[in-house]
Amino acid sequence: MLDQHKEKSLSKLISKMLRHTPKAFGLALDPEDGSCTLDALLASIQAQPRWGWVTKEHIELVVRQSDKQRFEIIDARIRARYGHSHDRVSYAPADPPAILYHGTNKNALPSILLEGLKPMGRQYVHLSEGTHFATLAGSRRGELVILEVDTDSARQAGVTFYYAGNEVWLADHVPAASCAMMRTDKEL
Structure with a gap:
């Protein structure tokens, strides 16, 4: 279990990794949807000073608890849904509400x-x-x-x-x- 402070800090780190500077953390994101394997993200997080204690369960908790639902995990892959400032992620056009x-x-x-x-x-x-x-x-x-x-x-x-x-x-x-x-x- 994570306390609120650790959960928020881990969420910010994941945002930085998946939304802003993946290459700085050695992550190669899929150019189509901006995803990587959960294992690759976990290894990159654990390689950071002070973050060696993080488990997959911690990442999954951050994904579930995110107030803005920034991330999603599908078939052992994780991605930020939106908010990217690095390479452009592609989305299919859709019809929004009025x-x-x-x-x-x-x-x-x-x-x-x-x-x-x-x-x-x-x-x-x-x-x-x-x-x-x-x-x-x-x-x-x-x-x-x-x-x-x-x-x-x-x-x-x-x-x-x-x-x-x-x-x-x-x-x-x-x-x-x-x-x-x-x-x-x-x-x-």
Whole structure:
């Protein structure tokens, strides 16, 4: 069993390994889906100072407990579902619900309402089916603002949506005309 601090630290390490700098840890991810074997991830984690105690069960616990369901394990392979800043992971185009949500901070709002949603340091713009994930993502960097994205309007403007799993949707860009401010954290 992991205490909360160790679980959070291990989750951050796995995120760094699978989402941001896999090569720095000696991991070769599948170029199509960004996965590697659970055994390869475990060996890379255990090779890090202070992490030799980690077991497969610890990794599986982190995957199950992740509030944003960042990771998934399928057939002894693990991957980050979204949030990659390294090589681009491919997803199949899919038809999203009519409205998706994006959490951001108040300081970013003027730029978004002018230029739309951009992936910034990530490979895709992250959107969610409900406000829960949008709130988790947007509340990390200042006063929260939740945006509603009209997916029909965005698709008419040429946006392709991709389903990453667990209510998370991705897009290359969302035009400003498809975004509307829903509420701020003071209204939540």
